[in-house]
Amino acid sequence: MPKTIVQEFTKGLWEELPPFRLVLGLCPVLGVTTTMENGLGMGIATTFVLFGSNFLVSLLRSIIPQKVRIACFIIIIASFVTIVELLMQAYAYPLYLKLGVFIPLIVVNCIVLGRAEAFAYKNKVSYSIADGLGIGIGFTLSLGALGAVRELLGNGSVTVWGDLSYNLSAAFPSYQPFSFMVQAPGAFICLGLMLCIINAVGD
Amino acid sequence: MGYFELIIACIFVNNILLAQFLGNCPFLGTSKKMETAVGMSMAVVFVTVMAGTLTWVIYTYILVNFDLVYLRTIAFIVVIASLVQFVEMFLKKSIPALYAGLGIFLPLITTNCAVMGVCVLNIDKEFTFLQALVASLFYAVGFGLALILFAGLRERTLLARVPKPLQDTSIALVTAGMISLAFFAFQGMV
Amino acid sequence: MNDMVKMVVVLTVLSSVAGGVLAAVNKGTASQIEAQQLTFVKGPAIKAILAGSSNNPIEDRFKIVDGDAEKSFFVGNFDGKANTIAFEGFGKGFAGDIGVMVGINMDEDKLVGAAVTVHSETPGLGAKAKDDPGLVSQFKGLSVKDSVSVTKDGGQINAISGATITSRAVCDAVDNAMKSYQKMKPQLQQEIQKFGK
Numbered sequence: 001m002p003k004t005i006v007q008e009f010t011k012g013l014w015e016e017l018p019p020f021r022l023v024l025g026l027c028p029v030l031g032v033t034t035t036m037e038n039g040l041g042m043g044i045a046t047t048f049v050l051f052g053s054n055f056l057v058s059l060l061r062s063i064i065p066q067k068v069r070i071a072c073f074i075i076i077i078a079s080f081v082t083i084v085e086l087l088m089q090a091y092a093y094p095l096y097l098k099l100g101v102f103i104p105l106i107v108v109n110c111i112v113l114g115r116a117e118a119f120a121y122k123n124k125v126s127y128s129i130a131d132g133l134g135i136g137i138g139f140t141l142s143l144g145a146l147g148a149v150r151e152l153l154g155n156g157s158v159t160v161w162g163d164l165s166y167n168l169s170a171a172f173p174s175y176q177p178f179s180f181m182v183q184a185p186g187a188f189i190c191l192g193l194m195l196c197i198i199n200a201v202g203d
Numbered sequence: 204m205g206y207f208e209l210i211i212a213c214i215f216v217n218n219i220l221l222a223q224f225l226g227n228c229p230f231l232g233t234s235k236k237m238e239t240a241v242g243m244s245m246a247v248v249f250v251t252v253m254a255g256t257l258t259w260v261i262y263t264y265i266l267v268n269f270d271l272v273y274l275r276t277i278a279f280i281v282v283i284a285s286l287v288q289f290v291e292m293f294l295k296k297s298i299p300a301l302y303a304g305l306g307i308f309l310p311l312i313t314t315n316c317a318v319m320g321v322c323v324l325n326i327d328k329e330f331t332f333l334q335a336l337v338a339s340l341f342y343a344v345g346f347g348l349a350l351i352l353f354a355g356l357r358e359r360t361l362l363a364r365v366p367k368p369l370q371d372t373s374i375a376l377v378t379a380g381m382i383s384l385a386f387f388a389f390q391g392m393v
Numbered sequence: 394m395n396d397m398v399k400m401v402v403v404l405t406v407l408s409s410v411a412g413g414v415l416a417a418v419n420k421g422t423a424s425q426i427e428a429q430q431l432t433f434v435k436g437p438a439i440k441a442i443l444a445g446s447s448n449n450p451i452e453d454r455f456k457i458v459d460g461d462a463e464k465s466f467f468v469g470n471f472d473g474k475a476n477t478i479a480f481e482g483f484g485k486g487f488a489g490d491i492g493v494m495v496g497i498n499m500d501e502d503k504l505v506g507a508a509v510t511v512h513s514e515t516p517g518l519g520a521k522a523k524d525d526p527g528l529v530s531q532f533k534g535l536s537v538k539d540s541v542s543v544t545k546d547g548g549q550i551n552a553i554s555g556a557t558i559t560s561r562a563v564c565d566a567v568d569n570a571m572k573s574y575q576k577m578k579p580q581l582q583q584e585i586q587k588f589g590k
Binding site: 065067083091094 | 396399400403404407408411414415418419422425426429430432433434
């Protein structure tokens with residue numbers, strides 16, 4: 001049974017939720033989720049690239065020759081990544097500094113290339129856009145959630161947006177910030193345990 | 204920074220997999236068996252050294268000279284992708300024995316962010332040519348070391364009784380966290 | 394053959410379109426990026442040093458070529474005239490270069506302040522040089538002719554405990570900045586005349 005556009009969109013939010021369901025594109029997931037804000041910023045940048053590349057690949061799918069399709073995908077993706085890089089430097093410089101090397105690395109994020117190859121090259125433009133946005137938003141939410149957990153446990157507080165924040169240490173004065181969580185080993189373990197919870201709930 | 208410190212920093216302190224989180228897809232994907240882990244590590248060392256130095260030359264002598272720095276991302280990925288293709292063809296024709304070992308890993312390397320990451324880091328840290336060469340080699344060695352250590356541990360977890368939701372990737376990530384913790388002890392050494 | 398031609402044409406067209414679009418985006422964002430870099434990387438340091446100036450030092454800036462590097466200078470107006478200047482000096486730290494922005498009052502040849510701009514030191518130890526004002530506040534009021542060093546080396550600056558190398562690097566950076574100031578003073582005086590009107 002062919003799926004509707006809405007289904008293509010919503011599958012990215014649970015059924016194929018990256019990075020938990022499709023275990024792909026883990027590097028930024030681990031690398032930038034030290035705070036919720038960084039995680040969301042990275043997610044939005046990736047969503048933009050996914051949306052753009054899915055749209056363009058799908059639009060050009062009849063003129064891109066089969067044999068050099070990967071090269072074409074890479075050029076399209078790399079262009080969108082560079083646009084994000086420049087826009088971010090121009091309008092969100094502090095975030096750009098924090099995400100650093102991970103912005104150019106969106107280009108090798110397996111999710112983006114994977115969606116171009118597995119979905120956009122074979123489907124209509126409207127479906128591809130829905131797919132790209134769905135996967136992108138799912139990715140953003142996952143990064144935000146992981147960032148929120150790590151920031152909350154690691155710093156004792158979460159900055160949601162601007163000055164709006166929740167302070168765990170203030171609510172529970174006996175809580176000691178667990179800085180392990182915001183460092184490298186904590187990233188792996190936190191993601192592993194979250195994956196375990198998602199698996200348990202999913203079954 | 205002397206070359207000795209640079210080597211220690213690249214392999215241990217700033218280990219590309221465990222401290223910088225680059226190249227995690229192959230880290231989880233090719234670590235189920237020791238054999239594949241060794242093959243992947245060799246292929247990564249091979250390609251990273253070539254890509255790291257080549258992109259450094261291209262960036263320094265072409266992109267900077269012609270004021271095209273904004274084309275960095277696109278130039279690097281094209282270089283890496285064509286390099287991988289070229290290495291694959293070359294090995295197939297000239298050294299079939301090596302190709303038999305590395306062949307299937309080569310296409311995977313194009314989307315390995317460790318390779319791209321090393322190229323970008325070489326530029327961001329403003330390394331000289333020789334530093335970039337040494338850094339590329341030893342970042343890749345660090346990648347291999349972590350991957351092989353991890354594969355060894357992962358083979359063990361196959362024998363252990365793991366609760367169902369934790370199985371496969373989940374327990375692998377927790378194991379990776381433990382190795383990362385061990386490497387964390389090198390922090391501050393250099 | 395036909396296939397081959399198509400492949401080459403598609404790849405060439407795609408690459409040139411991508412190149413063109415990127416060039417346009419790059420051109421469109423270039424000045425905004427420069428402004429952002431100044432505001433976020435050097436901005437906080439400049440504002441801290443030249444606090445209370447009647448102009449915006451980030452806008453009133455000029456460049457001088459020194460050796461093979463181009464240095465940016467930021468002008469601060471106090472008491473109705475442009476008499477204070479801020480610029481960066483560098484020293485070798487624990488993990489790479491440390492940049493320190495120094496402010497110098499050109500009438501009195503005295504340091505009005507210093508602040509760390511870039512560093513890659515260990516969080517919690519060397520990184521304190523940036524976050525903790527204890528170290529950089531000691532530079533205020535020194536004359537440009539003084540040589541600066543930490544107390545361990547017989548100087549006047551109390552190092553951050555546990556981060557002697559970093560503190561030493563900060564001193565070196567300030568020292569370097571003051572040396573280049575002395576060297577370039579006539580040139581700077583000429584340039585600064587153009588501001589503060």
